[in-house]
Amino acid sequence: MYELLKKDGSAKRGRFHTPHGAIETPVFMNVGTAAAIKGAVSAPDLMEIGCQVELSNTYHLHLRPGDEVVYQMGGLQRFMNWERPILTDSGGFQVFSLAALRKIKEEGVHFRSHIDGHKIFMGPEESMQIQSNLASTIAMAFDECPPIPASREYVEKSVARTTRWLARCQAEMARLNQQERTINKRQLLFGINQGGIYADIRIEHAKQISQMELDGYAIGGLAVGETHAEMYEILEKTVPYLPLEKPTYLMGVGTPENILEAVERGVDFFDCVYPSRNGRHGHVYTNQGKLNLFNAQYETDDRPIEEGCGCPACRKHSRSYIRHLLKAKEMLGMRLCVLHNLYFYNTMMAEIRQAIEAGEFLSYKRKKQDNFQRGGSF
């Protein structure tokens, strides 16, 4: 159940109650595709850096270790020692990212495993069954994330199919939640809005799925090739057609800048691989912009990544040391950067919540953006 605590312009401060605890929104979900945040980050680490929701992936866990294994081990939460909410993405993004390895049909998607090439079929029912086995808090509907650019004709056809798939997801989820063997019988389901950069398709689709009584609504298929301006425009036009009394989730986004812009337009949930992937690649976030710790200028820089930051990296280590670890390919270097970046994101989300509560979101956003731009933007 979503509780709207405060509105500041279109920005929402909310609380999403789940069987696994409440989520304070706006929130950034920390991405751990294969039931692990890449970079040797453990569940206790996530607690320490302020993570509220962990995100894992249906397709990847289905392949390895297999959702039946996770089911036998008591579900994802028990498997990875994480008591707070988990959201599982449906495999819909893999329809996009593994485009070379799949074929889309009305019944679902035929994949060839990226690991060993074997054939896998995943349709709405299969995705729901896998997610039920994983026993995540929130399951995502199985959709197609079409690329941008894509023709209007293609997007229309794809969105219509995604809508049909959504109805099948909903029916299957209802069935699974009543099964005796189901671990989480109150698993929630979010639908996903698509439509590329065609605002009218987006709006029409948003209206349709809004009538379907889902637990939350996501906007997918953005940040896959369009400009930032186009993304913001789509958000501005689409979010108003999604239910205010339900959480809105902008999938796969984004930079701190993107998040500020999207919160302003009413988005509650975010996730993105940036903080973890960039961390592994030595790019770290600060309030003065992004630093590439591989750069020679940090060779003897004795300062922490960011002065005053409370993360495990900044409390104890210098840029110089972390740069050395990264260059020496020591796992600790990546780990510290990932911890810092996730801490940075989670902290920024907490500040955003506070700013909305205080009715000062816009001035907070402006201040933040000014700071970012001073050191080169994200």
Added chain:
RNA sequence: GGAGGGGUUCCCGAGCGGCCAAAGGGGGCAGACUGUAAAUCUGUUGCUUUAUGCUUCGAUGGUUCGAAUCCGUCUCCCUCCA
């Protein structure tokens, strides 16, 4: 003392008369990454006034229209024999 092998651009290492400023690694420098096929990928890495330019393949002298590549001498390293 004798016999043989070798010294190539930051490092390792290919090249063995012109297409060589010199393959390929590594290292260095920089860039990309948005529901993670990513601890990955890309670019760049002698100098400058960017040119039918200059310097460079242990040193030096030669042969040749032309040499990292052929020859002489020197020098250093490695292996084996005494």
